[in-house]
Amino acid sequence: MKRWPEFIAVAALAAVLAFAVFAQDRPAPAQPSSTAKDAPASTRGNSFAIRDVRVFDGEHVIENANVVVRDGRIAAVGADAEVPQGLDVIDGAGKTLLPGLIDAHTHSWGNARADALRFGVTTELDMLGDWNRLPQIEQRRGSLAPTTQADLWSAGAAVTAPGGHGTQYGMDVPTLAADGDAAAFVDARVAEGSDYIKIIVEDLSAYGTDMRMPTLAPAQVAAAIDAAHRHDRLAVVHVSGRAPAMRAIDAGADGLAHIFIDAAVDEAFAKAARSHDSFVIPTLSVLSGIAGTGEGAKLAADPRLQPWLGGEQVATLEASFPLHARDPALGERLLASVGALHAAGVTILAGTDAGNPGTTHGASLHGELELLVRAGLSPAEALNSATAATADAFGLDDRGRIAPGLRADLVLVDGNPLADITATRAIDAVWKNGHAVERALARPAGPAxxxxxxxxxxxxxxxxxxxxxxxxxxxxxxxxxxxxxxxxxxxxxxxxxxxxxxxxxxxxxxxxxxxxxxxxxxxxxxxxxxxxxxxxxxxxxxxxxxxxxxxxxxxxxxxxxxxxxxxxxxxxxxxxxxxxxxxxxxxxxxxxxxxxxxxxxxxxxxxxxxxxxxxxx
Missing domain, CATH: 2.60.120.430 (Galactose-binding lectin)
Known part of the structure; x- marks a missing residue:
């Protein structure tokens, strides 16, 4: 772990050299339809039915169900749901229908949301990004029109110290000075349209290095949390160490972005998180990359995902943190920590921190689900963490479940992910707002x-x-x-x-x-x-x-x-x-x-x- 700060330095350089794509809201490159997988008959509109399919509705399983979609919303679901005449009907035998997946921790710019949607991730929660686009993304996610991108909620600018984490990515971001007014800072973020408040507590001490980074004082963290709550916004705190994580929980943080890495979760911490009803987004995908366990490369090699991965996605999945050696002990400790939180009744949400080495938008959430199961969640609990649980935690009341009245963001997969969580990767079809998504195969880059x-x-x-x-x-x-x-x-x-x-x-x-x-x-x-x-x-x-x-x-x-x-x-x-x-x-x-x-x-x-x-x- 001694070389983590060196990685940040290099990553900052890479981010600057790639600044042309940061914080832009570009559509995916056009791809010829001749390379696309055959789409279901429902591509003619956003009204259709799926017959005789296993349904995971976000919480429960319904076997041999029918699902009816009318004008982009779920009209009926159940074993006895009647399929009206005149609708396109898709045979769901042997398949499982899931709510559109939600990634609870991303950094979404460039083609991120198009990449996500191709893999059934219909909603992303951005944990630091360009606040100038907040009105635009709010307008887009309210629409039921056809789209090539996942919906986005965003923290916008984070609460961070001058020169602190979040300032090194090539954007001139607002920062909270040591003598600054945390409440006024949060007020400004709310005025910009932040959907929730991201608070960064990071001095690098958890990484076993003598290097330190400016960060917020505990009193500022507490004040920022209070200000977020006065505006009816969630306060999500970035941590990497146990001590700041405990202080954030005690100060009333609604959730933690990342599980801390400098110690295993103990009974006292798990009890505190549970008693404060705080959720944790472990981001095992990115932390496994720090541990060097190669999870991203495994996803890139999965034949169920590979045909839909662009060259840049493969490159970021296979990228690794330049550590001296792998640290599988850290990887196992992270899994054990998530298992301890889950056993204590702490709400676990599935998030990847996509945009970092070893991750990519869309595909990495399927890897995160597998890691959560390895940590001790059942497949149904892992799927819940990427659907209804995240929707509930962040107040996304029109998605995350398959239920009448909700928008028809749906993923149809071959097989049964409730028995084998990796079956989520065998995607048969994706619908966004009831419209079938054309999952165009990624065109391989030509040789240099x-x-x-x-x-x-x-x-x-x-x-x-x-x-x-x-x-x-x-x-x-x-x-x-x-x-x-x-x-x-x-x-x-x-x-x-x-x-x-x-x-x-x-x-x-x-x-x-x-x-x-x-x-x-x-x-x-x-x-x-x-x-x-x-x-x-x-x-x-x-x-x-x-x-x-x-x-x-x-x-x-x-x-x-x-x-x-x-x-x-x-x-x-x-x-x-x-x-x-x-x-x-x-x-x-x-x-x-x-x-x-x-x-x-x-x-x-x-x-x-x-x-x-x-x-x-």
Whole structure:
């Protein structure tokens, strides 16, 4: 767990480089209908019936039931429900009908909601996002019109400290100063349209590191919770440690985002959470990624999910936190903690924290259900946690159940997930607002162009910075609100007495939790294109500098949003050749190489290093 802060630094850089897609509400890319799975007959409208199907209504099972949908809402459900003449009828024999699934913890931007809907997740609860879109998403979720996206509820901007967690993702977010008025801060979030209030308590102490991050004081947390309740809003608190989790519960938090990782749940905590009627969204999907147990990669390889996963989704599922080693003991402790909470009667809600390494929107909720069952919930209880229980907890009174009058957000699966929870992945059909969703197969990304035949990137021997291919650019945390600076310039005096070298100079400045500055090389000229370097084996360069430790990072995969891979090097006083094996960049996809970065991080202060004769051999 010692390298968690290093991951955050790299993730911040990745998020900044991918900022063009953050907080945007774009539809999914158009895909040819010829690749789509045959849709049920009900695609002609939002009125239809399903006959002789097993129904899990959000709480209970009804065998051999009929379900009637009229104008996008459930009209009747039951073993004796009459199917009116004239409706399209779908045979449900051998299948199970579920309410549309609800992911209780996501960060939804870009194509997230289209990706979610394709996997039967018809509603997402965003736990930090762009508050400017709140009126738009509220209007959309009230409609029964056809849509290609899941509905969204959102916290908008979170309550967090300056430089604290939630400020590192490339957006200029409001923050609550140490002497700030928490009630006034919450008032502003409510005025913006936040559906609930997300409060972040995170100083990194739970991760076993000496690094600390600014966070809210306990009195501010309590004041923010009280203010949320005065506005009839839920207060959901992000925690990673037991002590702040207990303080949040005692202060009246309605729920916790994440199960804490620094200790197992004990009887005292479970009893407190139960007595305060607080729910917990464990987010085992993302925490399993921290433990390195490979749950995301298992989902990516599941043949029931694989055909509908886009290349970027596969990349994020297979991405991992750059830990020194897997920590399966942490994974088992997390499962045991969720089991202890469940046994104590604490409400467990299914949420994934999708948008992070090892997760993706839609598919990861199916993995979360399996993890909850492994933690001790029955399949029916796990399904409840992703349907009726979340709807009840967040006051979503028109969904989460299959009952007359509710909207027809439905998922039909082959088999019986009440016996085998993984059967939720065998999706036969999805309906949103009663309209059948065309589950277009994800188009595989075309192969990247081959890397240039010349292995030399740049020897800096010209009169200007002009690599053999690609482009060099400075990169700093200033794009994400930091103050660090960097510059790069051609200078005389290269390695081995050659004419020139690339000087990279700058300063790591305070004011940003995980600062960086340096230089980045795009082999194809910019981040939108990748090149195939799969035949190469080494990154080789010559370096000298101030004796600091630096990082070489590879960005690869279907997009720049994938997590970079990293190896460290030292820039000493004398020119030294550094040879980094490409297979040492864990998880890098050399067939889709997008960028190579050379960056400084903490400690704060000035830095200077020189590069020469950069090759990818």
């Amino acid at each position: 162009a081959a890397a240039p035949g010349d292995t030399l990137v740049d020897d800096f021997e010209g009169d200007a910075i002009a690599p053999r291919f690609g482009a060099w650019h400075p990169t700093t945390d200033a794009i994400a609100g930091g103050a660090s600076v960097a510059s790069h310039a051609l200078v005389a005096g290269g390695a081995d007495g050659t004419r020139g070298a690339l000087a990279v100079r700058g300063e790591i400045k305070p004011g940003f939790a995980f600062p960086w500055a340096g230089v980045i090389f795009f082999p194809a000229g910019d981040a939108t294109q990748a090149l195939d370097f799969s035949a190469r084996t080494e990154l080789v360069f010559k370096v000298r500098g101030d004796g600091r430790r630096y990082n070489a990072m590879l960005f690869s995969g279907p997009s720049m949003q994938g997590m970079p891979s990293m190896q460290a090097f030292t820039a000493g006083e004398d020119w030294t050749e550094v040879r980094l094996p490409l297979d040492g960049f864990a998880g890098a996809d050399l067939a889709q190489l997008r960028a190579i970065a050379f960056t400084a991080g903490k400690p704060e202060g000035g830095f200077e290093f020189f590069l020469d004769h950069v090759e990818v051999r």
